[in-house]
Amino acid sequence: MDPRGDRLRFALAVAALLVTMAAAMTMAALEENDTYDEAGHLAAGYAYLVIQDYGFNAEHPPLGNMLSALPLLVLRPRLPVEHPAWRMRAAPVAGALFLYRNRVRPDVLLLAGRAVTMLFALLLGLVIALWARRHFSPAAALLSLFLFASDPNFLAHGHYVTTDLFAAFFIFCACLVWLRYLSTQRLRDLLLAGLVAGAALAVKFSAIVLWPIFALLDLARNRRLRAASGLRLVIVAVLALFVIGLSYWSETWQVLRGELPLSRHSFLLGLGYLAEHNRAGRPSYLLGEVADHGWWYYFPIAFLVKTPSVLLVLSLVALVGALGRRLAQSGALLLPAAVYFALSLTSNLNLGIRHLLPVYPFLFVLAGAAVFHAGWSRRTRLALVALAAAFQLAESVRAHPHYLAFFNSFVGGSAGGWRYLADSNLDWGQDIKKLKKHLDRLGVDEVCLAYFGTTDVAYHGLRRRPLPTSREVASAGLPDCVAAISMNLLLGLYVEPGSYDWLRSLPPDAVIGHSIRVYDLQKARRAAPSEAQPQARRGPEAGSVEARLIEGAVQQILDPREQAQAPGLGERSFVA
Numbered sequence: 001m002d003p004r005g006d007r008l009r010f011a012l013a014v015a016a017l018l019v020t021m022a023a024a025m026t027m028a029a030l031e032e033n034d035t036y037d038e039a040g041h042l043a044a045g046y047a048y049l050v051i052q053d054y055g056f057n058a059e060h061p062p063l064g065n066m067l068s069a070l071p072l073l074v075l076r077p078r079l080p081v082e083h084p085a086w087r088m089r090a091a092p093v094a095g096a097l098f099l100y101r102n103r104v105r106p107d108v109l110l111l112a113g114r115a116v117t118m119l120f121a122l123l124l125g126l127v128i129a130l131w132a133r134r135h136f137s138p139a140a141a142l143l144s145l146f147l148f149a150s151d152p153n154f155l156a157h158g159h160y161v162t163t164d165l166f167a168a169f170f171i172f173c174a175c176l177v178w179l180r181y182l183s184t185q186r187l188r189d190l191l192l193a194g195l196v197a198g199a200a201l202a203v204k205f206s207a208i209v210l211w212p213i214f215a216l217l218d219l220a221r222n223r224r225l226r227a228a229s230g231l232r233l234v235i236v237a238v239l240a241l242f243v244i245g246l247s248y249w250s251e252t253w254q255v256l257r258g259e260l261p262l263s264r265h266s267f268l269l270g271l272g273y274l275a276e277h278n279r280a281g282r283p284s285y286l287l288g289e290v291a292d293h294g295w296w297y298y299f300p301i302a303f304l305v306k307t308p309s310v311l312l313v314l315s316l317v318a319l320v321g322a323l324g325r326r327l328a329q330s331g332a333l334l335l336p337a338a339v340y341f342a343l344s345l346t347s348n349l350n351l352g353i354r355h356l357l358p359v360y361p362f363l364f365v366l367a368g369a370a371v372f373h374a375g376w377s378r379r380t381r382l383a384l385v386a387l388a389a390a391f392q393l394a395e396s397v398r399a400h401p402h403y404l405a406f407f408n409s410f411v412g413g414s415a416g417g418w419r420y421l422a423d424s425n426l427d428w429g430q431d432i433k434k435l436k437k438h439l440d441r442l443g444v445d446e447v448c449l450a451y452f453g454t455t456d457v458a459y460h461g462l463r464r465r466p467l468p469t470s471r472e473v474a475s476a477g478l479p480d481c482v483a484a485i486s487m488n489l490l491l492g493l494y495v496e497p498g499s500y501d502w503l504r505s506l507p508p509d510a511v512i513g514h515s516i517r518v519y520d521l522q523k524a525r526r527a528a529p530s531e532a533q534p535q536a537r538r539g540p541e542a543g544s545v546e547a548r549l550i551e552g553a554v555q556q557i558l559d560p561r562e563q564a565q566a567p568g569l570g571e572r573s574f575v576a
Contacts, residue, residue: 010138014129014145018122021149025121025159028401029114033455034106035404035428038161039095040454042113045069045161046098047079052250054266057091059273062266063202063247064163067120071112077102092454100456113161121158124169125149128364131176135329136369143385144368148361150392151308152399152406157354163204168357170200171207175336175362178214178236182221190232194239201240202247205274206355209343211237213336220331277349284350285422285493294348299341299356305420306353309408310392311360314367321374322366330366337362352424404430405514414514418487427487429453431513432460435484438512444482448521452486452494470502483519490517 044057045065049072054062080086080101085093099106125148133141148154157164174196181189193214200207211233218229244267245252254260262268281293286301304312322330337359344356371384391409399406399414405426407417417426432455439447439462450467451457457464467483468476483503489495490503508517 006138010133010142013142014126017142017145017149018125021125021155021158022118022122024155024400024403025118028155028403029111029118029159031401031433032430033432033453033460034099034110035160035162035424035430036092036453037095037428038110038113039099040091041065041095041161041163042069042072042109043079043095043098044091045113046072046077047081049073050079051081053081054248054251055269056086056089056094058089058266058270059277060163061202061205061244061247061270063199064166064204066247067166068113068116068161070116072109075104075109075112077104077109096454096456100459106456106459110161114159117157117161117165118159120169121154121165124154124165124172124361127169127173127176128361132365132368136365136373140365140368140372142368143371143388144364146389147308147311147314147367147392148364150396151311151360151364152396152403153306153308153353153357154360155396155399156403156406157357162354164354164357167200167204167207168361170196170203171210171336171340171358172361174200174207174210175213175217178210178217179332181232182218190235191239194236195243197236198240198243202244205271206340206343206358209340213339216335216339217332220335278347281348282351283494285488285491286350287420290492294350296345298350299344299347299353302353302421302425303341303356303359305407305411305417306425307360307408308392308395308406309410310388310395311363311367312408312410314370314388315363317374318363318366318370321370329369333362333366352421354424402431402513402515404428415511417514418491422488422491422493427452427515429455429486429515431515432457432462435512435516435518436461438510438518439482442482446481448479448481448483450483450485450489450500452488467500469499473502478521481521483521484512484516485519487515487517 040057041060042065044060045062045067046069047053047056048062048066049069057065077098080094080097083094083097085097099109102109125145128148129141129145131141132144154165174193177189177193177196181193197207197210197214200210214233214236215225215229218232219225222229248266251260251265255262255265283290283292284294284298286295286298307315318330319334322334340359341356347355349355371381371388376384395406395409395413402414404424405414405417407414407420411417411420429452432451432453435447439445446463446465448467449457449462449464451464465481467485468479473479485500485503490500492499503517503519506519509520510518512518
């Protein structure tokens with residue numbers, strides 16, 4: 001029996017860990033400007049709530065964005081629905097207009113949306129702790145929660161207005177409810193599993209993987225699939241469709257009344273858009289190479305270099321314990337993680353570790369259980385806990401507040417992360433505010449800037465002029481300025497080949513948040529060998545000017561004096 005004092009101590013420990021996590025996320029959120037996708041997600045969510053425009057940012061189901069936008073119903077911002085960027089479904093540009101040309105201050109809108117993601121991050125931590133306590137022990141639960149609350153990946157994506165954290169929350173909860181149903185066989189648990197699975201699919205299309213996961217969990221428990229198993233999955237699917245229909249309620253009502261063909265429902269259109277994007281691929285960076293196709297081994301490498309070192313080791317310990325049948329419940333936790341991970345190998349959209357977030361809650365629970373319930377002696381358990389806590393804290397503190405750019409100690413930490421991955425693993429346009437602070441300390445009032453992002457740099461106080469490309473430097477020489485460049489662009493991602501090769505032989509004078517390099521070109525000296533700088537090998541299919549078009553369009557549309565020179569944009573919106 002669990003004495004009241006033990007329950008109180010457990011509750012206080014859980015509260016302390018979650019409050020610490022909330023403080024770390026809030027500090028990081030206040031130091032960072034909007035990332036590349038956030039404004040588009042926030043504008044989309046508000047549009048879904050207010051005008052039911054589900055065609056905007058249709059590559060994502062609406063529920064996650066609507067949750068993020070709920071606080072905006074009180075703030076009542078306006079949507080730029082009359083602007084060409086909105087009609088063209090150019091989410092990054094329309095999102096920037098929504099965020100930076102509104103009656104409500106951008107920082108207020110952004111923090112309001114981020115607060116919802118942070119809330120769900122804390123709820124995910126609470127679910128991890130309570131489930132691990134129920135099925136293992138309070139000690140295992142607290143270790144699992146500690147690993148989650150100090151994980152730089154969740155400290156990063158737990159405070160952004162995106163769908164990734166919501167997907168991790170609902171997919172994990174759906175699996176736990178399904179496991180409970182398999183144990184209890186109660187109708188209410190079956191109904192709840194269907195509703196939560198529907199919420200997961202209304203957040204992220206990848207949640208479709210829940211159906212094979214549910215089937216495999218049923219098979220693992222009952223040793224065979226029966227007619228009743230298929231019926232249960234059908235019931236779950238019907239309930240999930242009900243939740244999805246509610247998420248698109250106005251369009252669903254039109255379909256039911258015969259006013260809109262089912263094939264034009266935004267859920268089905270979004271599935272089609274995602275399938276097409278996955279078929280075509282997007283520019284990606286891996287191990288120094290840039291290409292338009294994906295790599296099947298992208299996510300395994302991302303997992304190895306972005307997962308905290310302690311979690312990697314403890315996951316291996318848990319796997320060994322599971323194979324040796326020394327760890328109860330291990331199969332039920334390993335199977336969903338393994339199936340989701342296997343699905344990632346088929347993806348042609350290699351954009352970041354954030355797409356693997358649904359795997360991690362299962363690993364946190366397994367890691368905590370592996371320490372306390374795999375047959376170790378008490379002395380060994382205490383040593384493992386002490387070492388794990390010390391090393392995990394060291395990596396997390398070292399990453400603060402640049403959590404997005406975290407890489408584990410096995411690969412040298414965040415400073416060398418660019419050798420392995422880029423994009424939302426490293427540079428998502430988040431560090432303009434930090435760049436401004438650095439330039440202020442130097443007394444620099446203007447910067448030559450090549451920036452990957454959609455934030456309004458002028459709003460953050462930066463006076464900028466374009467950083468010349470290699471071709472322009474070859475004809476006009478080095479510019480007389482302090483230069484700053486986003487790592488994505490320096491590495492050759494989202495720009496034409498060789499655009500900034502001229503900078504690669506120069507050692508940076510500063511690195512801002514691991515995502516921006518600063519060069520004082522007034523005193524630059526070519527000293528370091530070129531191989532010491534980032535060198536990207538470009539595959540034969542690579543090459544994209546999308547980032548320069550979008551970033552240029554955002555800055556010029558936001559600056560009315562330059563609207564006449566804004567480059568055109570196609571109708572393609574973003575994929576996150």
